[in-house]
Amino acid sequence: MPLQTSQPVQEDPIAAIATPLGVGALAVIRISGSGVLDIAQGLFRKSGHFDFQLRESKGFTAHFGRVYDRDGLVDEVIALVFRSPNSYTREDMVEFSCHGGPVVVRHMLQALYEAGCRPAEPGEFTRRAFINGRIDLLQAEAIGEMIHARSESAYRTAVNQMQGNLSMKLEQLRQRLLESCAMLELELDFSEEDVEFQSRGELREQLMQLQAEVQKLVDSYQHGRLLSEGVATVIVGKPNAGKSTLLNTLLGEERAIVSHMPGTTRDYIEECFVHEKTMFRLTDTAGLREAAEEIEREGVGRSYKKIGEADLILYMLDLSQPESLKESEVIREFRETYTHAKLIVIANKTDLASDSEELLQQLREETGCDVAGISAKQGEGIDGLLRLMSSMVEGLDKLHDASVLVTSLRHYVSLRNAGDAVRNALELLGAYAGTELIAFELRSALDYVGEITGKVVSEEVLNVIFDRFCVGK
DSSP states (O other), X not given: OOXXXXXXXXXXXXEXXXXXXXXXXXXXXXXXXXXXXHHHHXXXXXTTOTTXXXXXXXXXXXXXXXXXXXXXXXXXXXXXXXXXXXXXXXXOEEEEXXXXXXXXXXXXXXXXXXXXXXXXXXXXXHHHHHHTTSSXXXXXXXXXXXXXXOSHHHHHHHHHXXXXXXXXXXXXXXXXXXXXXXXXXXXXXXXXXXXOSSOHHHHHHHHHHHHHHHHXXXXXXXXXXXXXXXXEEEEEESTTSSHHHHHHHHHTSOOSOOOSSTTOOOSOEEEEEEETTEEEEEEEOOOOSOOSSHHHHHHHHHHHHHHHTOSEEXXXXXXXXXXXXXXXXXXXXXXXXXXXXXXXXXXXXXXXOTTXXXXXXXXXXXXXXXXXXXBTTTTBTHHHHHHHHHHHHHHXXXXXXXXXXXXXXXXXXXXXXXXXXXXXXXXXXXXXXXXXXXXXXXXXXXXXXXXXXXXSOOHHHHHHHHTTSOTTO
16 A cells, blocks of 8 residues: 655656647657656757756756757757656656657657656556655546546536645544544543543534534535536437437537437437536437337337436427327326436427417426427527526535535545444444444544545555556656
């Protein structure tokens, strides 16, 4: 298990490209670890300064020059020097900005490998930053989430976590747990003297406050997940209701095949779009009906599976059909069955229906759901539908502080386990259980909170986290 240290550890030198592969104006290649200044010195010649010693350069300085390998000139570069502990990894680092061609990059990396660096593993630079105590594990994960953010809200949430807002909140909880635990441990040391270092009433009050704060973080996961991962949105309804047309309209492109023939969509189609900083992960499903063909039956089965995983269900019906209002009973069953998801009824083809406003109001009364009247083909009513879709995220902003949202399933599970341990400790207090049993539960809670920031973490967990990073990060 890696141990965060106040004094940085210089590990073996690593090298990797830190910018995307491909043709571009520039590429950045970074090296970090023990002896990298000497390695860079052996390859780099500063223009106009033949006696320049890169290894003696101050940190945060940039130098224009050329990199040579054993065959001669590789490229003109700018070498940026970072000295430990004032670098991303808290090790000595050098970053070379070279021309962005893939052949240039290959020669640069090959020269560094031959000079003593080894290829960096995925996320190894950030892993070293964590091991050397520059960031905690939660902040390291936030860096990865920020890089892969696909919406403004996901990016902002990751930035808040990278700044350490959630880390500070968790550290406060951890310190309070540590204090309560320490008092109980003292009692165990003086068990023969029957001394209470903290009254049970005071301990109960502290644990109740802790339990409430942990539960608030647990409850924020639903909001945080929607912001970071996007809203899983499933479009459902009978065949020919206009589901594929709506998908194409929301995406602004012809993604799904549209036909008047029922059963065109045999499997679900997934695409993402962003509206007002929130990403929606749209799924167009096969029409819900009794299917005669085996392939269509499989498609309908998959539709129900996606419905069970949805955050938002868009139930679509054809308002121009006389029997459309008969679907109210099916919609009510959906609302009662899939209570985990918000349900919006979409009444399509309002341009072809007579008395559409009256029908829409009747649908609202009979289903008890929000109803959006649209014409997917004509693009009418889409703004109103988008407002209804966005409202499911907007309402959560008032419930949770955006700077301390829980966005990771790993963090959610650890916090839930910590909350369970605190609840167990409270129950033991109420049952006048022994001090050692209460202390055991509080130690467990302490470990669960420590798992999030990396105070207590296994090598296996670290591998899973950092393997998701790109090589140069």
